[in-house]
Amino acid sequence: MPCSPADPPRPPTGLEIADWVRQRIRTGRFVPGQRLVEVDIIRQTGASRSKVREALKRLEGEGLVEIEEFRGASVRSSTLDEVRQIYRARMALEGMAMHDFTARADPAMIARLQDLQDQLDACVRDRAPDRFGRLNNEWHRLIVEGSGNQVIADHLQRLNVPIHRLLFESFYDDERLKTANADHRAMMALIVAGDAEGAERAMRRHIGDGFETLARIESEFYS
Amino acid sequence: MPCSPADPPRPPTGLEIADWVRQRIRTGRFVPGQRLVEVDIIRQTGASRSKVREALKRLEGEGLVEIEEFRGASVRSSTLDEVRQIYRARMALEGMAMHDFTARADPAMIARLQDLQDQLDACVRDRAPDRFGRLNNEWHRLIVEGSGNQVIADHLQRLNVPIHRLLFESFYDDERLKTANADHRAMMALIVAGDAEGAERAMRRHIGDGFETLARIESEFYS
DNA sequence: ATGGACGATATTGTCAACAATCTCGTCAGC
DNA sequence: GCTGACGAGATTGTTGACAATATCGTCCAT
Structure with a gap:
């Protein structure tokens, strides 16, 4: 050896x-x-x-x-307001990434996304919030990487580090898990239909809802 | 002394x-x-x-x-494609900043903006592209600072450094100067009307147009 | 007991010497 | 003339010692 x-x-x-x-x-x-x-x-x-x-x-x-x-x-510790600002920036950048992804997506990328989506569906059925969180991150990363914009990808990566834990937290709420997955399925449909603007709006709503859920769950942890 | x-x-x-x-x-x-x-x-x-x-x-x-x-x-030198990516990120973030600014703007801020706008108008009359560029930067900065989102402000500041020179270049084209100023006036109206979504769309178009002008002017400098 | 001065220790900030590597001119051999 | 080896000088990378400051326990006066 x-x-x-x-x-x-x-x-x-x-x-x-x-x-x-x-x-x-x-x-x-x-x-x-x-x-x-x-x-x-x-x-x-x-x-x-x-x-x-x-x-x-x-x-x-x-x-x-x-x-x-x-x-x-x-x-460094973040205030709830800073987390809100981060989510606002994410809405803007991931929304734009989704727009460009939809405009550029080729069948191979869509297939990879569909594959991830199937696994996410399985997680919802099996009530596996932890695995859902990991695959969810993968899903979002795939969109961003596939948008062809490395600058946006870099800035999003930086934005995500301080809220990494929070990206998993809300999926322990079963209701949120289902809603989020429904969002994903709806976005998939818009991608396939080539509706870039619709997909962008959906992504922004999706992230905005994610923050609202979080704010309810976590508000006790912040001043 | x-x-x-x-x-x-x-x-x-x-x-x-x-x-x-x-x-x-x-x-x-x-x-x-x-x-x-x-x-x-x-x-x-x-x-x-x-x-x-x-x-x-x-x-x-x-x-x-x-x-x-x-x-x-x-x-480090940027390729034209990287500049495009930066402008795409700017569209997303400054669009969102404009949205939030419009939703939050109080009379005092709008007055400061109007003051800047008057000076910009004067620059257009006097054909003063250099001064227009400086005031234009001020105008954009005022929107971002007034949006109440320091995270977005920080990321935008970083995005702007590598393209700082380009932010002045296009205003030496007299046509572009007039168009940009007309954009500003239209956005002011949307802000006053409280139309956050409209103002955001206008800002994104404005920045997108800025890149298109630039790409025409500068394309010879890049491979 | 309490509060404040003092000092030992821990921790971070700074600098300068040394090591590792690159750059570029020179020169021998063909 | 051209090519490649060689080496002096230039530039960057690393380390360790020392200085500056903070931390925290101790002791004394009240």
Whole structure:
């Protein structure tokens, strides 16, 4: 079993450290307000201090982390109003992505989307909110990637990081799960019909409804 | 003349260096493809090397510069297709900002907007495309700031940096100047009438037309 | 017990020296 | 003249030591 000779213990790069921290923020392993002490990250990742500092600066630029002089980095927390603003931006950008996707979609992409849709239907039948959440993210990502607009894709990816957990939360409400899936099916129909404007409107409504549900569920967590 | 005792030669911070470089990229003092040599920036700004490197990394995160290992930073250049994608994102976000502005606008904001509009009219009469460009930027910024959505404002600011020069270019076409100003006046009317959806559609058309004009003018500069 | 001054420790910010790599001119060989 | 190897200088990447500041426990006076 010849193991490849050129990949053993390579020290992580700044980008990798940033990914590592970002991942942990997304999944809730690092919670808002938590301090990110350089030495701890060094110990856990094996990176050098420069790389860790570089990564934290990068995450500050993304708005994920707050850095105070001589007090270091901590996970930034969002207010409910900021979440609302993020959802508003998502409505705009994902709506536009849906518009362009519909105008460009070829049969192969539509087939991939249909495949995902079938799996989502199965999740609704089986009451599998967690899996539904994952596939739902895939579904949205497919639309955005298929829109042919990498700029919008990048900005959406950044917007989604701070609300990653919330993107799963609302599907534990069975009613919301069904509504969301019905939205998806309706959008599929509009895509197939080539109705770009209709699909865009539907996407915006869909995301707007998602926030309303969320606001009801989560409002207790915010001031 | 007591000069304040606590502001003498303070070394620039990383953020200030980033602003300094960003400004020079925006105004075309640094052109796409140009190498940004650390020592040169140090000499011109008086910052330490750490700060300069920090600033360049930050700008890389913003997509403004490209950093290659052991080759350093250079100003990233955009293809025409990327400019198109940026304009598409602007249509989405500024459209949404216009929607929310119209729904929220109070008399004071509308008055400030009207004031700017009067000055824009004067520029059209006087054939002052340069001043028109500056005031036009102000006009758009006022809409976005007044929308009450800082997230959208931030993302738009980032989107605008690489196309800053282009935002002035098309107004040297007298026809475009008049059309754009007519768009503005029409949007003002929709805002006053409280027609948020109409204003959003108008803004999207306005930006879309801006790109079309640009694409005609500038297409020769891109492959 | 309480509040405030003090100091030890922990943590972050800065800098300069050194290492790694690239760039570009030079020159030998064909 | 052309090509490719070579090497000096230029530029970037990395590390470690040191400085500046914050944190938190301790002790003393009241």
